[in-house]
Amino acid sequence: MSAPLDDMYRDIIMDHFRSPRGRKQLPVVDFSSNGRNPSCGDELKLQVKLEDGIVKDIYIDCQGCAISIASGSMLAETVKGKSIAEAKRIAEVVKQMLKGENAELPNDLEDLDSLQGVRKFPVRIKCALLAWVTFMEGLEDYEHGHGEGNVTTEEDK
Amino acid sequence: MFEPEEIRKDFPILQRKIGGKEIVYLDSGATSQKPKQVIEAISKYYETNNANVHRGAHTLGDESTQLLEEARETIAKWIGGKSEEVIFVRNTTEAINLVAYGWGLDNLKKDDVILTTEMEHHSNIVPWQEVARRTGAKVEMVKVTSEGLLDQDNYKDKLKLKPKLVAMVQVSNALGTINPIVEMTKQAHKIGALVLVDGAQAVPHMKVDVQKIGCDWYAFSGHKMLGPMGIGVLWGKKEILNKMSPFLTGGGMISEVYVDHSTWTELPEKFEAGTPNVAGAVGLVSAIEYLDRLGIENVREHDKWLTVYGLQLIAGVEGVEILGPRDAELRSGSISFTYTGVHAHDVATVLDSQGVMVRSGYHCTMPLHNKLGVVASVRVSFNVYTTKNDIDRLVEALLEVKKIFGK
Numbered sequence: 001m002s003a004p005l006d007d008m009y010r011d012i013i014m015d016h017f018r019s020p021r022g023r024k025q026l027p028v029v030d031f032s033s034n035g036r037n038p039s040c041g042d043e044l045k046l047q048v049k050l051e052d053g054i055v056k057d058i059y060i061d062c063q064g065c066a067i068s069i070a071s072g073s074m075l076a077e078t079v080k081g082k083s084i085a086e087a088k089r090i091a092e093v094v095k096q097m098l099k100g101e102n103a104e105l106p107n108d109l110e111d112l113d114s115l116q117g118v119r120k121f122p123v124r125i126k127c128a129l130l131a132w133v134t135f136m137e138g139l140e141d142y143e144h145g146h147g148e149g150n151v152t153t154e155e156d157k
Numbered sequence: 158m159f160e161p162e163e164i165r166k167d168f169p170i171l172q173r174k175i176g177g178k179e180i181v182y183l184d185s186g187a188t189s190q191k192p193k194q195v196i197e198a199i200s201k202y203y204e205t206n207n208a209n210v211h212r213g214a215h216t217l218g219d220e221s222t223q224l225l226e227e228a229r230e231t232i233a234k235w236i237g238g239k240s241e242e243v244i245f246v247r248n249t250t251e252a253i254n255l256v257a258y259g260w261g262l263d264n265l266k267k268d269d270v271i272l273t274t275e276m277e278h279h280s281n282i283v284p285w286q287e288v289a290r291r292t293g294a295k296v297e298m299v300k301v302t303s304e305g306l307l308d309q310d311n312y313k314d315k316l317k318l319k320p321k322l323v324a325m326v327q328v329s330n331a332l333g334t335i336n337p338i339v340e341m342t343k344q345a346h347k348i349g350a351l352v353l354v355d356g357a358q359a360v361p362h363m364k365v366d367v368q369k370i371g372c373d374w375y376a377f378s379g380h381k382m383l384g385p386m387g388i389g390v391l392w393g394k395k396e397i398l399n400k401m402s403p404f405l406t407g408g409g410m411i412s413e414v415y416v417d418h419s420t421w422t423e424l425p426e427k428f429e430a431g432t433p434n435v436a437g438a439v440g441l442v443s444a445i446e447y448l449d450r451l452g453i454e455n456v457r458e459h460d461k462w463l464t465v466y467g468l469q470l471i472a473g474v475e476g477v478e479i480l481g482p483r484d485a486e487l488r489s490g491s492i493s494f495t496y497t498g499v500h501a502h503d504v505a506t507v508l509d510s511q512g513v514m515v516r517s518g519y520h521c522t523m524p525l526h527n528k529l530g531v532v533a534s535v536r537v538s539f540n541v542y543t544t545k546n547d548i549d550r551l552v553e554a555l556l557e558v559k560k561i562f563g564k
Binding site: 004005008009014038039040041063064065066067121124127 | 499500501502503506507510518519523526532533561562
């Protein structure tokens with residue numbers, strides 16, 4: 001395997017791809033959000049249960065490439081149990097990191113660092129972004145009292 | 158037949174190495190590479206003849222005009238039409254839009270039926286949806302069978318709806334299927350429908366004769382048939398083109414302009430507003446000359462040989478499912494497939510790491526992928542410079558997918 005390829009399909013990524021977290025459907029949810037990258041065929045459904053300002057539980061159903069599935073799984077694992085403010089902050093940091101901006105990950109979230117490998121493959125960045133952007137948009141719509149949103153990380157062509 | 162290994166020498170880009178390896182370019186269905194003859198013809202035009210056409214009485218302007226009109230004649234001859242029936246556009250998409258807006262808006266009304274197929278590229282679906290939205294007409298689609306062919310029984314049924322237009326693809330960009338358009342055109346004409354054929358994936362690989370097809374319009378791009386980007390052709394029957402409204406208006410297409418109205422020039426300029434892409438037309442002629450030197454029948458033979466060889470080897474890779482018909486006689490130019498458990502984008506990324514360039518995704522055919530129940534597919538597509546070695550390298554690279562995802 002070539003080095004950049006090795007860097008993208010790291011063990012942590014492949015582990016999340018093979019056994020994605022957050023696949024258990026939730027009986028009650030506070031908000032849901034759908035992400036879709038039509039030119040890839042990546043589709044993502046996300047549901048969140050909140051309690052006392054904390055992300056109590058999260059369900060993600062992602063149909064797509066290894067990167068979008070792994071990234072969604074990492075989102076589910078990371079934000080579960082975090083306060084809404086903290087979850088938002090992490091999502092923002094991941095987004096910046098994927099877009100190549102200078103962003104520091106908190107020490108206890110080093111797993112997310114493995115998403116960095118995607119940056120060497122510009123066309124795949126949107127795959128890694130989809131879950132995080134869908135989560136953030138969903139949260140924002142919830143906070144502004146809007147209904148379910150539809151999100152894409154493909155640029156308008 | 159010709160020797161593709163020899164032909165490769167004419168393509169400067171194929172001499173490039175990436176990561177120390179020769180590149181294996183299997184994305185010719187998206188755009189073909191260009192031989193040095195085409196590149197040089199374009200340079201030569203800009204170095205020696207460049208000037209605007211049909212305007213100003215000077216030597217360069219005359220030369221440029223002559224080159225454009227000679228190109229029109231060459232292209233007309235190549236596809237069996239008349240010079241004035243050849244309209245220069247940017248690409249197939251623009252050609253179809255020209256018919257949609259120049260004919261569709263004037264001739265379709267509420268509840269009229271536009272018949273297209275589930276196999277179409279988005280460029281032969283979306284313009285019709287837009288025309289339908291504006292006129293109240295309806296878009297119907299001929300179904301595709303699980304084998305990847307147009308369902309001919311369904312076609313006959315859909316013709317009973319008396320469509321005003323049948324818009325269909327000659328060779329599918331996603332499945333490689335060659336459709337029986339001669340017979341389908343006959344049937345459409347019997348019920349009084351006009352026929353538009355999307356020939357983008359046919360012209361690079363086989364002899365096209367618009368008279369034999371019998372269609373009313375034929376659209377294709379230069380860049381998929383060894384020519385440059387930004388030049389394409391809409392061919393149409395003179396009597397139909399004459400009755401159509403111009404699509405784009407402005408300079409170059411008017412006869413007289415008054416304060417409150419204008420009159421149009423004759424064909425083909427009526428449809429060519431603004432400065433045309435003369436260098437593109439010159440490059441396209443050079444591409445036609447290149448294909449003619451090889452012999453278009455030989456090009457088709459080579460294409461068929463690659464299809465047979467490719468189908469056999471690719472289908473043999475564990476986890477691969479081929480889309481579309483298995484009979485090489487019914488296919489041209491490309492082979493699409495899925496890889497069980499691995500998304501097409503991941504397959505493409507792994508192949509790219511091995512220097513093998515393919516297309517992955519929907520290939521601008523979302524309705525078709527939805528119909529086949531496939532999220533996304535990988536497409537390998539050929540042209541005259543594609544060799545046995547390219548297919549062998551592809552198959553080798555496919556084995557890497559298993560190394561990464563098969564654990």
